[in-house]
Amino acid sequence: xxxxxxxxxxxxxxxxxxxxxxxxxxxxxxxxxxxxxxxxxxxxxxxxxxxxxxxxxxxxxxxxxxxxxxxxxxxxxxxxxxxxxxxxxxxxxxxxxxxxxxxxxx
Ligand SMILES: [Zn+2]
Numbered sequence: 001x002x003x004x005x006x007x008x009x010x011x012x013x014x015x016x017x018x019x020x021x022x023x024x025x026x027x028x029x030x031x032x033x034x035x036x037x038x039x040x041x042x043x044x045x046x047x048x049x050x051x052x053x054x055x056x057x058x059x060x061x062x063x064x065x066x067x068x069x070x071x072x073x074x075x076x077x078x079x080x081x082x083x084x085x086x087x088x089x090x091x092x093x094x095x096x097x098x099x100x101x102x103x104x105x106x
Contacts, residue, residue: 048101055093062087 003012008025019026062083069079 044104045101048097048104051100052094052097055090055097058090059087059094062090 002015004015004027005011006013006020006022006025006027008020009023011020011022013020013022013027015027018028062085065079065083066087067083069077069081069083072079074080
């Protein structure tokens, strides 16, 4: 921690201070304060968004296969089981994405 001179009144102020205690002149811009850490939070949120997006796509594919298999040969059809499996796994992926985003943004 160092002391700097206030550009407004010349009073010696800690460089950690947000504003001069003598005259109230702001020493750190709002940008400097807000732009310190949210970038990493945004990046992790993006990562979970990708997980959710990929899961959603696979869920649609799985459900599509499931319905196609169901109409073609019911539960005996191989597509039905495979579609159900893909939909189930991607559903877990969606939950993981939701939980992960919640966990990192807590
Ligand atoms: Zn000042």
